[in-house]
Amino acid sequence: MAVRSGLWPAFLGIVLAAWLRGSGAQQSATVANPVPGSNPDLLPHFLVEPEDVYIVKNKPVLLVCKAMPATQIFFKCNGEWVRQVDHVIERSMDGSSGLPAMEVRINVSRQQVEKVFGLEEYWCQCVAWSSSGTTKSQKAYIRIAYLRKNFEQEPLAKEVSLEQGIVLPCRPPEGIPPAEVEWLRNEDLVDPSLDPNVYITREHSLVVRQARLADTANYTCVAKNIVARRRSASAAVIVYVDGSWSPWSKWSACGLDCTHWRSRECSDPAPRNGGEECRGTDLDTRNCTSDLCVHTASGPEDVALYVGLVAVAVCLLLLLLVLILVYCRKKEGLDSDVADSSILTSGFQPVSIKPSKADNPHLLTIQPDLSTTTTTYQGSLCPRQDGPSPKFQLTNGHLLSPLGGGRHTLHHSSPTSEAEDFVSRLSTQNYFRSLPRGSSNMAYGTFNFLGGRLMIPNTGISLLIPPDAIPRGKIYEIYLTLHKPEDVRLPLAGCQTLLSPIVSCGPPGVLLTRPVILAMDHCGEPSPESWSLHLKKQSCEGSWEDVLHLGEEAPSHLYYCQLEAGACYVFTEQLGRFALVGEALSVAAAKRLKLLLFAPVACTSLEYNIRVYCLHDTHDALKEVVQLEKQLGGQLIQEPRILHFKDSYHNLRLSIHDVPSSLWKSKLLVSYQEIPFYHIWNGTQQYLHCTFTLERVSPSTSDLACKVWVWQVEGDGQSFNINFNITKDTRFAELLALESEGGLPALVGPSAFKIPFLIRQKIITSLDPPCSRGADWRTLAQKLHLDRWVGDGQGGAVKATCSPAWVERMVGERWTRHTLGPVPQPPAAGASPWLSEGRPCPWVV
Numbered sequence: 001m002a003v004r005s006g007l008w009p010a011f012l013g014i015v016l017a018a019w020l021r022g023s024g025a026q027q028s029a030t031v032a033n034p035v036p037g038s039n040p041d042l043l044p045h046f047l048v049e050p051e052d053v054y055i056v057k058n059k060p061v062l063l064v065c066k067a068m069p070a071t072q073i074f075f076k077c078n079g080e081w082v083r084q085v086d087h088v089i090e091r092s093m094d095g096s097s098g099l100p101a102m103e104v105r106i107n108v109s110r111q112q113v114e115k116v117f118g119l120e121e122y123w124c125q126c127v128a129w130s131s132s133g134t135t136k137s138q139k140a141y142i143r144i145a146y147l148r149k150n151f152e153q154e155p156l157a158k159e160v161s162l163e164q165g166i167v168l169p170c171r172p173p174e175g176i177p178p179a180e181v182e183w184l185r186n187e188d189l190v191d192p193s194l195d196p197n198v199y200i201t202r203e204h205s206l207v208v209r210q211a212r213l214a215d216t217a218n219y220t221c222v223a224k225n226i227v228a229r230r231r232s233a234s235a236a237v238i239v240y241v242d243g244s245w246s247p248w249s250k251w252s253a254c255g256l257d258c259t260h261w262r263s264r265e266c267s268d269p270a271p272r273n274g275g276e277e278c279r280g281t282d283l284d285t286r287n288c289t290s291d292l293c294v295h296t297a298s299g300p301e302d303v304a305l306y307v308g309l310v311a312v313a314v315c316l317l318l319l320l321l322v323l324i325l326v327y328c329r330k331k332e333g334l335d336s337d338v339a340d341s342s343i344l345t346s347g348f349q350p351v352s353i354k355p356s357k358a359d360n361p362h363l364l365t366i367q368p369d370l371s372t373t374t375t376t377y378q379g380s381l382c383p384r385q386d387g388p389s390p391k392f393q394l395t396n397g398h399l400l401s402p403l404g405g406g407r408h409t410l411h412h413s414s415p416t417s418e419a420e421d422f423v424s425r426l427s428t429q430n431y432f433r434s435l436p437r438g439s440s441n442m443a444y445g446t447f448n449f450l451g452g453r454l455m456i457p458n459t460g461i462s463l464l465i466p467p468d469a470i471p472r473g474k475i476y477e478i479y480l481t482l483h484k485p486e487d488v489r490l491p492l493a494g495c496q497t498l499l500s501p502i503v504s505c506g507p508p509g510v511l512l513t514r515p516v517i518l519a520m521d522h523c524g525e526p527s528p529e530s531w532s533l534h535l536k537k538q539s540c541e542g543s544w545e546d547v548l549h550l551g552e553e554a555p556s557h558l559y560y561c562q563l564e565a566g567a568c569y570v571f572t573e574q575l576g577r578f579a580l581v582g583e584a585l586s587v588a589a590a591k592r593l594k595l596l597l598f599a600p601v602a603c604t605s606l607e608y609n610i611r612v613y614c615l616h617d618t619h620d621a622l623k624e625v626v627q628l629e630k631q632l633g634g635q636l637i638q639e640p641r642i643l644h645f646k647d648s649y650h651n652l653r654l655s656i657h658d659v660p661s662s663l664w665k666s667k668l669l670v671s672y673q674e675i676p677f678y679h680i681w682n683g684t685q686q687y688l689h690c691t692f693t694l695e696r697v698s699p700s701t702s703d704l705a706c707k708v709w710v711w712q713v714e715g716d717g718q719s720f721n722i723n724f725n726i727t728k729d730t731r732f733a734e735l736l737a738l739e740s741e742g743g744l745p746a747l748v749g750p751s752a753f754k755i756p757f758l759i760r761q762k763i764i765t766s767l768d769p770p771c772s773r774g775a776d777w778r779t780l781a782q783k784l785h786l787d788r789w790v791g792d793g794q795g796g797a798v799k800a801t802c803s804p805a806w807v808e809r810m811v812g813e814r815w816t817r818h819t820l821g822p823v824p825q826p827p828a829a830g831a832s833p834w835l836s837e838g839r840p841c842p843w844v845v
Contacts (some may be wrong), residue, residue, distance in 0.1 A: 011134035034133035050140035065126035147175035154237035168207035172223030179223035243271035254288035445746030452748035460619035465793035498683030500580035521618035584647035592617035650713035
């Protein structure tokens with residue numbers, strides 16, 4: 001029966017006091033102290049003694065003592081007696097001997113152990129009494145268990161040649177009790193008892209005596225004790241094989257040119273896993289020394305052969321000359337329209353803006369302004385550095401000739417037939433002469449005060465030039481360029497990442513009287529709590545500057561950016577090179593990645609490659625990959641998916657599963673492939689992808705069914721179920737057919753804007769006057785929840801719309817995002833915010 005209290009017999013009190021006075025140093029083993037003259041057989045002996053134990057987290061530990069014969073048992077911890085009320089006592093009688101037995105239990109908490117300072121450890125022992133004396137148990141040490149997080153030494157990635165030794169060191173984190181170490185190979189436990197080629201040293205290093213191709217894997221050191229289990233960073237070990245030449249083949253028969261040859265292959269063995277290719281040539285040619293090699297040109301067959309070869313060469317040469325002449329004439333015709341640099345400032349004033357013919361409602365009648373002669377432009381013209389190599393310099397263009405620094409004089413054209421001829425050509429249905437430069441990532445156009453639009457097809461990038469943004473009397477050749485990230489050095493620091501393409505519009509330094517609108521895609525998931533977004537612009541000196549912090553705009557800023565779910569619109573009067581950069585404020589910041597699976601259209605060998613691309617969810621990135629795959633002969637085999645990639649420093653993993661072994665064999669040597677976090681996060685690397693190589697068991701195999709997994713460690717993931725016929729299934733090919741965006745890369749005048757001029761005027765007229773019922777610009781902005789800064793007429797600021805989507809919602813038709821003009825500046829204090837010149841909504845152009 002368990003009791004928590006009792007009376008101490010008097011004689012045991014005397015014995016206890018005597019024992020306390022005579023006890024010396026504590027012993028770690030059982031010690032008996034008999035009473036003089038007593039029977040030593042009746043001294044207590046322990047049936048159960050306390051044992052060493054560890055406290056895990058905050059759970060108390062239980063110590064147990066049991067002795068016989070015993071009339072009392074008490075615990076002493078670190079030299080102090082444990083209180084009687086803290087003991088749980090059970091008394092019993094031994095059935096065979098009739099001697100009294102006693103069992104005592106106590107709990108020890110973490111707080112009790114932590115009170116002991118210094119180098120001394122916390123210990124407890126039992127003391128048992130009987131009529132013949134006392135006996136002390138062994139000491140039990142109580143320790144707080146832990147396992148630190150960081151390994152003292154982690155394994156590192158290695159590349160070793162075949163049959164070379166491998167040593168992967170591992171020093172586990174500090175812990176109590178000391179951690180046990182085990183190794184994983186591609187998440188499978190390494191058991192040295194099953195593989196004599198592998199063993200683990202006392203220092204926990206993994207040793208592979210002779211590297212085999214099967215040893216290519218990701219190795220992880222695992223440390224564990226009773227508290228926790230820790231994993232080191234995985235170390236990729238690649239066992240490569242350098243290529244070696246096969247024996248030379250036999251010499252071929254002697255040919256017509258009195259030579260023969262022999263060949264060899266780099267296949268003994270072939271290079272594997274990045275091993276070096278064979279050095280030297282695979283073909284050896286020598287002159288024949290045999291008497292059988294005697295050829296003359298005296299026979300009629302040889303004469304006919306040589307005559308035919310000469311005739312073919314002459315025909316090819318003549319064809320080449322004809323093509324060169326045709327090309328030169330076409331080039332002269334293209335450049336003749338803009339051969340005079342004076343068109344930069346040729347003046348034009350509209351006399352009437354009305355249809356001139358019933359069958360051509362967009363044709364405008366434009367008369368030249370012959371009253372102006374010279375315009376002085378003061379400022380600096382940045383050198384143009386925006387074209388792909390070879391660079392298109394301003395000094396080679398037709399609009400700006402080399403000028404001195406500081407002050408420039410641009411001359412208007414004189415009243416000659418050339419100006420009238422240019423006006424007549426400008427007044428055609430297209431209103432421009434595009435200047436193609438042979439690149440799919442550039443667009444050129446010639447614009448005047450009527451405005452227009454430039455667009456790089458299939459990239460989501462465009463430049464809208466509102467009417468009157470270019471001063472009347474001037475004509476500019478405007479260009480728009482999409483840059484590859486590797487061609488432009490954009491410095492990124494800390495958690496910054498590139499969210500948009502790098503785009504240039506120019507030439508820089510030209511005079512604009514209203515902002516133009518640069519539209520481009522972005523791949524961020526904008527959230528004020530997760531992102532700090534910045535618009536960067538490259539200066540004339542080449543350095544990048546933050547010109548706008550989104551969300552902290554002021555009405556006086558020279559730049560403005562309207563951010564939508566997948567696109568941003570930059571309003572600026574200063575042309576140049578721009579990029580949208582995001583800085584993560586928390587691990588919740590995410591970028592949208594588009595996942596694309598490509599495979600060959602035609603498979604002529606047993607091997608079949610599946611390429612998984614991980615690219616920014618922007619049109620320009622998609623265009624680059626589609627064009628690359630067309631060159632490689634690839635086709636889309638699954639519908640694209642979106643993955644949200646977070647700023648968690650975790651890599652992206654890709655794996656393939658459920659490949660039918662009876663039909664296909666995977667050549668992947670590891671369980672998964674990885675794309676490092678920083679390769680994706682900085683946003684400057686193109687064509688990031690992994691390739692899974694499968695091998696058909698038979699050439700007749702055409703059906704493929706498997707799964708491809710793509711996931712970020714501790715983050716978002718996507719799964720692709722592949723089930724198609726590799727020889728005739730093309731059902732996904734049309735998903736990535738590049739669409740034609742408007743057909744023309746440049747449009748000038750009214751044809752560039754989807755809302756006709758008269759409808760725009762009616763919208764402005766109906767919403768300009770303030771209305772008591774709220775049918776005005778301000779109410780429209782509030783209803784659409786599209787708010788930005790605008791003057792309130794009292795020198796302060798209120799919010800109003802600036803989104804390119806509001807007219808689409810109001811008019812109810814689907815139109816492109818390029819139909820809005822610049823954001824107006826707030827009116828001066830005391831002015832009405834409802835006038836056309838200071839409307840709180842974007843200009844409808």
